[in-house]
Structures are given as structure tokens and as C-alpha cells.
Amino acid sequence: MPNHESTEKTIVQRLINKTGNPLEWRWADKVLIFIGLQVVAFGPLLLFFCLAIRFPEILANCLNPSALTYVLKINISFFLLFGIYALFAFLLRKRSPNSKWLAYSFAVIISVHTFIFMAGIGYATNPITFLSILSHAIIGLLLFDIYLSLLILCTWGLMFVIQISGELFGLLEYAPYLIEPPFMDGKIDNYWLILNMGEGIFTVLVMFILSAYTINRWHKREAQVIELSDLLKKMFGRYLSVEVMNSLIENPSALELGGGRRKVTIMMTDLRGFTALSERLEPERVVQMLNSYFEIMVDVVFKYNGTIIEIIGDALLVIFGAPQEMPDRARRAVACAIDMQNAMVKANQENRARGLPEIEMGIGLNEAEVIVGNIGSSKRSKYAVVGRGVNMAGRIESYAVGGQILISESVKQKAGEVIRIDGQKEVMPKGAEAPLTIYEVGGIAGHYNLALEGRDPAPAALALQIPLRYTVLEGKDVGRKGVEGFIIKLSKNSAEIICSGPVEILANLKMNLGDVDEKLSTRDFYGKAIRLSEANTQTYVVRFTSVPPEVDGYLQALRKHAVKPGER
Incomplete structure (x- = not known):
């Protein structure tokens, strides 16, 4: 019928x-x-x-x-x-x-x-x-x-x-x-x-x-709203805070294909030396470490209503100011970055409890006008951000060492005088037409009132200089291999090194220890020349970015037992 x-x-x-x-x-x-x-x-x-x-x-x-x-x-x-x-x-x-x-x-x-x-x-x-x-x-x-x-x-x-x-x-x-x-x-x-x-x-x-x-x-529209809410939770639940989710549910048109120009603060984070670290660990251990790390970092990002655009390997791309408007986006992003760096203490505590190595993170922030919205086809799309400002945030982040937060001039201007600047550098990023001034952030006052914790202590002077060989990986001297140098001061995460010639500030170095057994001398470790030492023009402060456990154990033993009297 x-x-x-x-x-x-x-x-x-x-x-x-x-x-x-x-x-x-x-x-x-x-x-x-x-x-x-x-x-x-x-x-x-x-x-x-x-x-x-x-x-x-x-x-x-x-x-x-x-x-x-x-x-x-x-x-x-x-x-x-x-x-x-x-x-x-x-x-x-x-x-x-x-x-x-x-x-x-x-x-x-x-x-x-x-x-x-x-x-x-x-x-x-x-x-x-x-x-x-x-x-x-x-x-x-x-x-x-x-x-x-x-x-x-x-x-x-x-x-x-x-x-x-x-x-x-x-x-x-x-x-x-x-x-x-x-x-x-x-x-x-x-x-x-x-x-x-x-x-x-x-x-x-x-x-x-x-x-x-x-x-x-x-009734039909109510059912459609419920379906849309479920879709939003599936699509964005892992990337947006509850507040931003509610904003999208109230304004579903923000999910339509297409984008618009929006001023946002862009955050790029990356783990230092993670590629070398992942090669030494079993894949299951790498995934375990990343999941634990992201679990902590994502919670911090959501705390400040940031929008996670993408997780790329060990890197995070986050924006503040879209899809939800944020008049205080720059300050919120700086506070979030400080909170994330401080949360690395908890991440490393969990790593030690699982028998995993400690990790460090660098963060770069940039304020720019970008195109943001749903990009793709009707069958497959994602919420994305496009523009030169995103690339610039990545460039700024590449200059940061572990535990450091670097910001652009635009972020400094937008955030105002509440942020504490601990230093500044002039760099020439790839593709830039003019030098770029970047600033190192140490804290933020006002409503957030945060400061970086657990800074690297001052390096201790060694009784005997440690010979090494280094290769410049970036800058004008790229390709110079096997250049001799000496470590004269050492801390947990950095060293003062006498180099045989000038090295560009923020250049990356690949190093090998000298006067040690062959097994240890073949282990590469990496660092970034962050500034000249006050001692002389040939001595540089190098921040370690990736150090194998064997080399780290050797260096820390020297730091504890081979320092000059009165320097411990």
C-alpha cells in the first residue's frame, strides 16, 4: 500500500x-x-x-x-x-x-x-x-x-x-x-x-x-541547531575553547566557506632539538611524549581563548582574535606564551616520571592582518589562516631558543607598556626587505601579572677549557666545518665559547667535543649563538638547542666538578 x-x-x-x-x-x-x-x-x-x-x-x-x-x-x-x-x-x-x-x-x-x-x-x-x-x-x-x-x-x-x-x-x-x-x-x-x-x-x-x-x-530549526552544534564540537572541539565554541554556535555563518581579513596575533611554538630527539627514541615513546606535551599546552591555550589552527609535528600554530573578536589579543597572547613556558616545568616532570628526556620550547609572536576563515571545498575544508604575517611569526619563532619568547614590533606596540622587555635584536629574516627588530619578553604586568620562571642560572667558569669543533649552519659563514673553539663557562642550558672567528648572532651551530673518546666525540650537539660575551669579541654565549644524553651527562659532570674555586 x-x-x-x-x-x-x-x-x-x-x-x-x-x-x-x-x-x-x-x-x-x-x-x-x-x-x-x-x-x-x-x-x-x-x-x-x-x-x-x-x-x-x-x-x-x-x-x-x-x-x-x-x-x-x-x-x-x-x-x-x-x-x-x-x-x-x-x-x-x-x-x-x-x-x-x-x-x-x-x-x-x-x-x-x-x-x-x-x-x-x-x-x-x-x-x-x-x-x-x-x-x-x-x-x-x-x-x-x-x-x-x-x-x-x-x-x-x-x-x-x-x-x-x-x-x-x-x-x-x-x-x-x-x-x-x-x-x-x-x-x-x-x-x-x-x-x-x-x-x-x-x-x-x-x-x-x-x-x-x-x-x-x-522545531526543525532547533534540530538543525543541535546538529550544527554537534558538528561544531566534532570539527572544532579539540581546537577551540568553550567560549569560542559558544560564539560560533551563536553565529553559524562564521563557518561558511570563505574568509575575510582580520587583525590577529599569531603564535608559533616549536620544540627545540626535537628532530634529533625523535631519532633516538622509539616511535611509541615519541608519540607518548608529544601527547603529554600537547595535553598541557592545549589547556593553557584554551585558558586564554586562543584558537589552535594547526598542530604540525611538534609545532603549534595558534591565533588570538578570530573567530572571536579580542580587543586585548596581543596581551592575551603574551600572557599565554609566558604561561606555556612556565607549564614546561610540569611537562618535564611528567617526562622524567616516564623515563623520557626533558624538552624545551621556543615561541614567536606576530601581530598582522591576515585572511582567516574556512578554506577548502564543500566536501572538505578547515579553519585556516593565510598571509605573510603567519610566515613572519614562524621566522621570529626560529630565532627563539628553549624557554624564550620573541615578539615583533607590532605585538610590542599592540600590547603596550605592560610587557617587560628583557632584550632586543635586529635580524634579517629570509624574504624580508628590511631588518626586523625582535624583542625578548620576560613578563607582563596588569591583569595577567606573569613572569617567566626557572631561568637558566649564570654559567660557572671552568678550571680547564673544554676543546670542541663547531660548524656554522646559518649566516655568512655557513659551511665552515671543524672550526676549533673552547668552552670556558658552562650552565645547565648554555655555555660561553671562544670561537676561532666571528659568528653571526642567532646563527645555529653544530658542535662536537674534543679530547674525548671516539664514541663521545662523534655525538653531535647543537646550539644557537645568542649574543657576544662581555669577556671579549671572540667569545659567544651559546644556548644549547639539542644535546644527546651522553654529551649532556659529560658537560653537567664538568659543570659540577671542574669549575674554578669559588665559582660553584
Whole structure:
């Protein structure tokens, strides 16, 4: 047997798909609906009165025959006015489809028209009167807005005041269309009953259909919102904080394909020496270490409402200021970076508990205008950020050593004087047309009031210099291999090294120990020349970026047992 419910639903759905949702039509089209309802409601009454004039025997005993001609003239005038409004509505469908003056003025016209008719048959005698008020107001609210609905109620109220005042002063007659009450000796006039029942059923039916349709649409939209919320949680739940998620749920249009220009603060983080570290560990241990690290860092990012754009290996790309607007995005990003560096203590505690090596992170921040939004196809897309500012954030981060936060001039200007600058450098990033000044952040005052903790202690002077060979990996001297040098001071994470020649600041070095057994001398360790030492122009402070456990154990043993007297 055919499924009639399914067929009926299909027909209704086809009609909606073809004509669109009436509640979402343009105002000019909705005015045409309102005109149609008014004509359908009063058309049969006018037809009945015309027939009553021609055939008086069908006229209800309570109605005044002499008033019928007057009623017809008034209603014909209003129907002509309805025709004029319909013509205007058709003309405005293309020129000004959402014209409010047309809808508001027509609301006044139909309110006056309905009240005149209801006052003629007695606003207190006929229960349809107040039902008509309610139906007009509800239809106005469903099709248009609350203001049009209030306008209908106010017009009715004004007409009531005029009618009652006129009756009190003897200027107007109550129910002039009636010559006697429709209720006599406990009986009701049959024609009166049919007239009111028909009008009442029609009014209630229209209200029911519109209300049922609207409520059904609301239920469907509520289901769509729930589905969209679930989709958002699946797509963005691991990358956005609860606050940003709520913002997207309230404004789903932000998820549409496409992007827009937005000023954001971009954060790029990276683990120092992780590539070499991952080559020494089993893959399962590497994944375990990364998962533990990201678990801590993501919580910190969400704490400051950052948006995680991407996790690339051991690196994080985070933005502040999209999709949710953030006037204090630069300060928030700086505070987040400081909190993340301080949280590395917890990450390394967990690593030690699992027998994993300690790790260090460098962070770079840049403030720039970028293109941000959903990029891809309708089948596969992702929330992404594109622009030179992203590349610049990566360049700035590449100059940072473990535990360091470097920011651009734009971040410094945006954050203001609340941040503590511990140093600055002028660098020439790849692809840049002019030198770039970057600043090292040590803390932030004000609302966040944070400072970097656990800074590397001052290096201790060694009793004996440690010979080494180094290779410059970046800068003008790139490719110089096996150059001799000596470690003269040593701390947990850095050293002062006498070099055989000049080395560019922030150049990366690959080093090997000298005067040690072959197994230890072949182990490479890496560092970055961060500044010249105060001792002389050939001595550089080198921050270690990747040190194998064997080399680290050897160096730390020297630091503890081979320092000059009084330097421990």
C-alpha cells in the first residue's frame, strides 16, 4: 500500500521548495498574503449580503435590511483599497521588496476595516470581535514583526476608544446593523449562528495553520541547531575553547566557506632539538611524549581563548582574535606564551616520571592582518589562516631558543607598556626587505601579572677549557666545518665559547667535543649563538638547542666538578 503520509509530506515539501518558506518571504509578498486572507474572510460575507438584498427571505431576523446597502458600500470601498495595495505590492516586489511602510499602513487599514464591521454587529454581542483582534495581531507577528503586531493592537484600541466615547455622548449607535438582539428567549437566530460559526471556524483555522507551520519550522530549526552544534564540537572541539565554541554556535555563518581579513596575533611554538630527539627514541615513546606535551599546552591555550589552527609535528600554530573578536589579543597572547613556558616545568616532570628526556620550547609572536576563515571545498575544508604575517611569526619563532619568547614590533606596540622587555635584536629574516627588530619578553604586568620562571642560572667558569669543533649552519659563514673553539663557562642550558672567528648572532651551530673518546666525540650537539660575551669579541654565549644524553651527562659532570674555586 502506498504511504499516504509520505506522499503528502512530499507534496508539501515540493510546494515549499518551489515557493520558499512563506515566513521568509519578502515583505511585499507577505502583504499580498495578508490581503488574500482579508478578502477570503470578508468575501463570503459580502456575497451573503448581496444575496440577502436580492432574496430578503434568507436574511436573519436580527439584521437591519436598511443597513445592508451601507455595509456593502463601505466594504466595496475597502476592497478597492485592497486592490490598490495589491498593485503597489506587485510593483514593489522588485524595486523595494522589504518596504515596511506598505506593510505598516496596510495593517492600519485592515484593522479599521475589521473593526468597523465588528462594531456594526456589536463588539460585545459578537465573540468573533476579540478573536479577530487576536488573529490579526498573531498573523502580523508571524509574518512580519512585533512592531506591526503592536500597531494592529494600538489601532484596535484607538477605534474602541472612539466607538465607546461616541456611544457615551450619543454620537454613535451600538450595533447599527442589528434591529433586535440575535438571542431571544434562550434561542439563537439560525442565520446568525451559521454566520458566526463560519467566520469563527475560518479565523481559528487560519491561526492554527500559521501557528502550527511556524512551530513546526521552529522545531526543525532547533534540530538543525543541535546538529550544527554537534558538528561544531566534532570539527572544532579539540581546537577551540568553550567560549569560542559558544560564539560560533551563536553565529553559524562564521563557518561558511570563505574568509575575510582580520587583525590577529599569531603564535608559533616549536620544540627545540626535537628532530634529533625523535631519532633516538622509539616511535611509541615519541608519540607518548608529544601527547603529554600537547595535553598541557592545549589547556593553557584554551585558558586564554586562543584558537589552535594547526598542530604540525611538534609545532603549534595558534591565533588570538578570530573567530572571536579580542580587543586585548596581543596581551592575551603574551600572557599565554609566558604561561606555556612556565607549564614546561610540569611537562618535564611528567617526562622524567616516564623515563623520557626533558624538552624545551621556543615561541614567536606576530601581530598582522591576515585572511582567516574556512578554506577548502564543500566536501572538505578547515579553519585556516593565510598571509605573510603567519610566515613572519614562524621566522621570529626560529630565532627563539628553549624557554624564550620573541615578539615583533607590532605585538610590542599592540600590547603596550605592560610587557617587560628583557632584550632586543635586529635580524634579517629570509624574504624580508628590511631588518626586523625582535624583542625578548620576560613578563607582563596588569591583569595577567606573569613572569617567566626557572631561568637558566649564570654559567660557572671552568678550571680547564673544554676543546670542541663547531660548524656554522646559518649566516655568512655557513659551511665552515671543524672550526676549533673552547668552552670556558658552562650552565645547565648554555655555555660561553671562544670561537676561532666571528659568528653571526642567532646563527645555529653544530658542535662536537674534543679530547674525548671516539664514541663521545662523534655525538653531535647543537646550539644557537645568542649574543657576544662581555669577556671579549671572540667569545659567544651559546644556548644549547639539542644535546644527546651522553654529551649532556659529560658537560653537567664538568659543570659540577671542574669549575674554578669559588665559582660553584
